Amino acid sequence: MSAAPPTAAPVLTGRAAKAAHPGLTLLALSVAGAVVSVQQTLVIPLLPRLMTLFDASVTSVTWVFTASLLAGAVATPLLSRFGDMYGKKRMILVAMSLLVAGSVVCAMSGSLGVLIAGRALQGTSSALIPLAIGMIRDTFPRERVTSAIGIVSATMGVGGTIGMIVTGLIADRVTGVDPMFWIAAGLAALGLVLVAFTAPNTGGRTGGRPDLVGAALLAAWLICLLLGISEGNAWGWTSGGVLGLFGAAVVICAVWVAAELRVREPLVRLGLLVGPRSMSANLASILLGFSMFAAFTLISNFVQTPKEQVGYGLSGSVLDVGLYMLPSTFTMLLASSLAGRVAARIGPAFTLATGSVFAGLSYLWLALSNAHGYDMLAFSALQGIGFGIAYAALGTLAVQHVPMDQSGIASGINSLVRTAGGSIAGAVTAAILSGATIAGTRVPTLAAYELCFFIVAAGAALAAVVALAHGLRHRSPDS
Template sequence: MSLPTPLTAEAEDSAGRRTDVLVTVLAFTGIAVALVQTLIIPIIPHLPEYLHASASDAAWALTATLLCGAVATPVMGRLGDMYGKRRMLLVGVAMLVVGSVICALSESLAPMIVGRALQGLAHGVIPLGVSILRDEVPAARLPVSTAVMLGSLGVGGALGLPGSAMIADAFDWHILFWTSAALGALALLLVMLFVPESKARPGGRVDIPGAVGMGISLICLLFVVSKGADWGWSSGTTLGVLAVALIVLPFWGWFELRTPQPMVDLRASAHPQILFTHLAGVAFGFSLFALNLVLPQVLQLPKITGYGLGESLATAGLAMAPQGMVMMAVAPLSARVTKTRGPKTTLMIGAVTVGVGYLLIMVLMSATWTLILASCVVAMGVGFGYAALPTLVMSSVPASQTAAANSLNTLMRSIGTTTSSALAGVLLAHMTIDFHGVELPSENGLRAVLALGVGAAALALAVASFIPRHRPDAAVTPADAIAEKVGLRPAADAD
């Protein structure tokens, strides 16, 4: 094996700096997108007043983002593989900016729903960013770069709640969306300046029938999950929407299996490593929601209930902020485990850690600081799991399918989170206490939701155990191949 020349060493240093800049820009973009998901939470109780609408109608400001994000994520991933990941990344961030400006100018419900729907189109940015890393980052640095990118989700979510609460308290609520627009505009500029376009672009034909069929199926299923409790689980509306999903979904699958360039490659998704990784993603997404639901409620419920801590919304938001920092902080550790033991082990460690964290929360609910400590254990497990999932996906698909496969895994996590939300809502609606004429979640109800989180973590561990093992050093990224060709890195079999 030939030794690198001084020029080669200098070139590798330059490549390393470019990688650092790329990861930083993509992580910042991820933070900007994650902020949108928590941006609106502090003003939800006031939306009917702000938008001159009923509470049920105002809830569409949340539902529109969920539905558009679910449909757009896999579509943008597939288009990114075909026509350029950077190009679709720019489209997603641009939609975030446009949607934020529309929301900032809104005084009624209709434009707010339009703006929030456009913001939902940005949900595909995270898997696109991870896929760009595969194209541009050497395999040795890919696990830690991926972990940092996924950690940005936690940072954005953790900073979004307290930051939004403080802005909403001190300024007009429209400032929230102007802030989102400004962050999105900065992310857009940084992506244009520092993110290169992928060279792995096979092109092809857009599977419009597949996209439409998938969209109808997803929207109907998510409607049932998210609105079933409001409509009534046995109502004609709920059963009718569910029937549409159950009718369209098999026909969509039949069509996708027979089209030469499908929107979702179902045959590839049936590969054991990809299939069980997607199922683990559903379980992880399911488990994560328990923390986001229970922690704010325990912190804010009145002390007189005997289990609430009586904190303000701003304090509750600050108490959740360390979770995001922990997710980012464990990135190097999760990457080390992935490189030495493989992403399957990293995923299983994450599942065990999440389960232990929820058990700790169940016994440490009596003080704010103990609750924060236990929630950080959950966040550590989420950081491990979220870093492992895209690594498992990318090690199983060619570079030309990276964005589509990552986007589908992101969708699986979202489905898990949405399902968890519906099930937890049903539990808490039936396990309440009467507090001066107001129904509040009971302590047993909150513990039941935490138990769901433990069960979902156990399910993720069980599913992960079925993922076939592969060598941790087997992956070669497009960046490695290019470096080999130009002489920046000797070939693996050189002597």
């Protein structure tokens, strides 16, 4: 096939390109973003309960969380591309509608398989965050873009904590899991209404065709990779099944890359994935995604581990999981609101490095000291500072160098790799925890948890190094 011609310029629709009420738009996008984050963490405190309800292993139950991230990894670039093609508001409404539908499926599920399918449907809503960032860049005054992106980005952590607290409050009073999903459906419907009535339609449409083949290939190689990681301990890392999955992931990924290079309108523009200014932002994103999502599952299980029985843990309830993470909500909101000013002074790259250092220190604390409740509270506060700063800067770094009509897909690709990092984190930590258990039980050893905390801290530290290198290489006022 011949080289693809350049994409046509956006076609103006005649609609206003600026938000009439930026404050209301930001409120609606923040609420919707928080609801999406709620669904991501809603099930995390329930993982031990789901193991009992379905008589399943930690590896199988972790797919309730991982399936959502995997679906998000595939849906995010697809819906982000649709946002640039047909309008970001329309795709945000689609994402919220899918979240409502997925929540209903989960609430009505009677088996682990159906629950995982519903979670996958919920996960498609992950595309909302990059769509919201693209809308902000399209419609907000330039001086408010960085701070608005920071606030929306912070909803990932804030909503995540809210999800765990809501789950905890209800789980202590019911034996099932369906009430939590009905609440998620109601919250998603509220977010949908707010966006429908307050968010603007942006002024340009690029048109084009969806790359469905690219989406299918992306899903295939991610599934092979994550399934191989998840089943490594159970099947054996050198078994034919695991090696076959890893081999299939490599082959399908190569086919996917070749297809994306040849198709006229690719799902993922590889220049935005591995270009000179995009590569570092995306590499930092996958490392931070690994660190943030790994913490969700690790902290939930660690807090609920009965110390009097196994010698470690905090013997907490489902509600305690959310309460221990509450400090991160406040520090993340504060840090994200200040991140715009910091980035204006030192640039988003150095701001990202600063946030990543704080995030890494939080995990290092927990790896070295985890016997008391105050250790968890200190971790939570430090983590909130780190991710509040880092994600605010990352959202800006991902889109500042691309044309306006590509802001949605650029942000979507950055979100894709972050979600992929989270998917890998769930599979890796589950493999480590299930591979080192106390004799005669399914309970992981303390050493297994501490190894996971060290690995996650290293991921955040590497993100800081990548961001620092980017800032030194691209020295400019907005680098």
